[in-house]
Amino acid sequence: MADLQITASLPDEHEALVALYPEAFPEEDLTALVRALLAHGDVMSLTARLAGQVVGHALLSLCGVSGSDHPVALLGPLCVAPQAQHQGVGRQLIETGADRLAEAEIRAILVLGDPEYYGRMGFDAVSPVEAPYPLKPEWAEAWRMRTLQVQGPAAGVLEPPAPWRQAELWR
Ligand SMILES: CC(C)(COP(=O)(O)OP(=O)(O)OC[C@H]1O[C@@H](n2cnc3c(N)ncnc32)[C@H](O)[C@@H]1OP(=O)(O)O)[C@@H](O)C(=O)NCCC(=O)NCCS
Incomplete structure (x- = not known):
């Protein structure tokens, strides 16, 4: 899309980013998680703007593997x-994040989300990296990985930064 712009998020647009979530996820309150991730040093935050308006957001947290x-x-x-949905904004946020992380020699991106959507975005259902908390059996397909390097990650358990270390976020 010609006027779609994706950049690292600026501090003065954090409130606009937080305000996107109740609209996009009316059944979940992600505000506290998003604020904690925005304040965390090991998290990449990307903003999508269409014609200058903030329309999309992606957070990518750096994690260890045990x-x-x-x-x-x-x-x-x-x-x-x-x-702004169904116009390629989500795809472009994912591709920009993947490019930046690949340049930084990060081996893979993990996600817990809609298997249909993330399957289309190159995330595979088989991952050697386990989620940090037990997932419901019906969520097995939702835990996915996109490999960024020829050499994928070693097998182990994901060690996410503090904002993600709450069991209820994984239930
Ligand atoms: C899911 C979400 C991030 C996708 O962003 P988007 O900008 O609308 O997605 P894109 O336009 O980049 O979509 C790319 C492809 O996925 C498809 N797609 C979009 N939303 C989809 C969904 N919820 N499920 C399945 N496929 C989807 C599009 O049709 C498109 O396919 P195509 O490229 O073959 O035409 C966005 O719709 C959103 O924030 N939704 C609200 C929350 C939600 O439903 N989250 C579920 C994922 S955790």
């Missing part, structure tokens, strides 16, 4: 304002 020296990233939340 027993490995090679970090991975956890994508989430990802959100696009309802009026």
Whole structure:
């Protein structure tokens, strides 16, 4: 899309980013998680603007993997304002994040989300990296990985930054 712009988020647009979530996820309150991730040093925040308006947001948290020296990233939340959905904004946020993380030699991106959507975005259902909390059996397909390097991550358990270490976020 010609006037779609994706950049690192600016501090003065954090409130506009937080305000996207109740619109895109009316049944979930992600405000506290998003604020904690925006304030965390190991989290990449990307803003999508269409014609200058903030319309999308992606957060990518750097995580360890138990027993490995090679970090991975956890994508989430990802959100696009309802009026801007189905125009490729989500895809472009994911591709920009993947490019930047690949350049930084991060081996993979993990996600817990809609299997249909993330399957289309190159996230595979088989991952050697386990979620940090037990997932419901019916969520097995929702835990996905996109490999960024020829050498994928080692097997182990994901070690996310503090804002993600709450069991209820994974239930
Ligand atoms: C899910 C979300 C991030 C996608 O962003 P988006 O900008 O609308 O997505 P894109 O336009 O980049 O979509 C790319 C592709 O996925 C498809 N798609 C979009 N939303 C989809 C969904 N919820 N489920 C399945 N496929 C979807 C599009 O049709 C498109 O396919 P195509 O490229 O083959 O035409 C956005 O719709 C959103 O914030 N939704 C609200 C929350 C939500 O439903 N989250 C679920 C994922 S955790």
